[in-house]
Amino acid sequence: YYIAHTELFVIQLFLSVKKQYLLFFLLIFSKKLSAQQVSDANADGPKIGKSIFSNEVKRNFSRKGDFFVTWGYNHSWYDKSDINFKGPGYDFTLKNVVAHDRQTPLTWDYLKPSLITIPQFNFHFGYFIKDNYSISLGWDHMKYVMDIPQSVQIEGHIDPMISNPGIPTGHYAGQYNGQVINVGPDMLRFEHTDGLNYASVEVERHDDIWVPRSQQTSLTMETGLGVGAVIPRSEVYLFNVGENNYWNLAGYGVSAKLGFKFFLTKGLFLQNSTKVGWINLTKIHTTGRNEYDTASQKIKYVENYLVLGYQF
Structure with missing residues (x-):
């Protein structure tokens, strides 16, 4: 009886840890996917020339062709x-x-x-x-x-x-x-x-x-x-x-x-x-x-x- 309860506890602990790791990996994956989407969006957006000043806000339009x-x-x-x-x-x-x-x-x-x-x-x-x-x-x-x-x-x-x-x-x-x-x-x-x-x-x-x-x-x-x-x-x-x-x-x-x-x-x-x-x-x-x-x-x-x- 004691051994059976011990094995059941170990199984429940294993499943709990496994669920936490699964949630952790899902969180990391979603972050990378979001970053990839932002990167793809920037790649498709206007190409803005790099400024020598570290201005916080960047233009969302390009001057090229003006x-x-x-x-x-x-x-x-x-x-x-x-x-x-x-x-x-x-x-x-x-x-x-x-x-x-x-x-x-x-x-x-x-x-x-x-x-x-x-x-x-x-x-x-x-x-x-x-x-x-x-x-x-x-x-x-x-x-x-x-x-x-x-x-x-x-x-x-x-x-x-x-x-x-x-x-x-x-x-x-x-x-x-x-x-x-x-x-x-x-x-x-x-x-x-x-x-x-x-x-x-x-x-x-x-x-x-x-x-x-x-x-x-x-x-x-x-x-x-x-x-x-x-x-x-x-x-x-x-x-x-x-x-x-x-x-x-x-x-x-x-x-x-x-x-x-x-x-x-x-x-x-x-x-x-x-x-x-x-x-x-x-x-x-x-x-x-x-x-x-x-x-x-x-x-x-x-x-x-x-x-x-x-x-x-």
């Missing part, structure tokens, strides 16, 4: 640069020239369609080739104005008569080897105010910084590299002879940018970016006698711009 367009205005700062002037009877370089941009006063002109391109504007149109990479075409309309008067070093020579037909140079005539002269309006007026136009192709990367659970707004960082042509309209007067020249392909430039985009809605965004660039102008129109007179310079600049954009 277009975007932006429009806004800029402010620029220029490093000192050397400007070389060359033509019949002269070949001289002004060293470390100081220049600034020229902001259009804030008036209703910014909102008039016929005058909208007068201020220093930025326009870009782009396409997302991947979720977090895009390529765009841009036009940066900057303005460059040499400070007059200013004292600079000069190297080269200036004859008493230059260009063709001859232009008298007065007391500026001479041979120079680093002397300091005061450049006044009777010698030079030099500006790209209509403007210093940088037409570029740019490649951008986009990294989400913050995405709310509503997915309707977000904050994104944009970085990019660009290369393009520089097509200035230069207004130059050399010894009181010159004009507001027509646009011409004067050189090329390269640039890098960093900015932040805040999406007001899923498509509408406000963007502020800073761009650093280098421009090489090898054929600047000066007196209007383009077959004789020319100038060249290399410009380093920093540009900040604020634009309104739409992604669709």
Whole structure:
């Protein structure tokens, strides 16, 4: 009797332990099945580019295949640069020239369609080739104005008569080897105010910084590299002879940018970016006698711009 009860107890204990193990394995299996289903769902969902920021909420949509367009205005700062002037009877370089941009006063002109391109504007149109990479075409309309008067070093020579037909140079005539002269309006007026136009192709990367659970707004960082042509309209007067020249392909430039985009809605965004660039102008129109007179310079600049954009 005792042995029989003992065997019955052992059998009941075995069945109880077996039932617990079975429940445990069922629980583990259901967890793995659930994880597999989530993984499969993610595999079928949109491919979202990996952000360098550890934002908690991820977007539930991809940007790949979207277009975007932006429009806004800029402010620029220029490093000192050397400007070389060359033509019949002269070949001289002004060293470390100081220049600034020229902001259009804030008036209703910014909102008039016929005058909208007068201020220093930025326009870009782009396409997302991947979720977090895009390529765009841009036009940066900057303005460059040499400070007059200013004292600079000069190297080269200036004859008493230059260009063709001859232009008298007065007391500026001479041979120079680093002397300091005061450049006044009777010698030079030099500006790209209509403007210093940088037409570029740019490649951008986009990294989400913050995405709310509503997915309707977000904050994104944009970085990019660009290369393009520089097509200035230069207004130059050399010894009181010159004009507001027509646009011409004067050189090329390269640039890098960093900015932040805040999406007001899923498509509408406000963007502020800073761009650093280098421009090489090898054929600047000066007196209007383009077959004789020319100038060249290399410009380093920093540009900040604020634009309104739409992604669709």
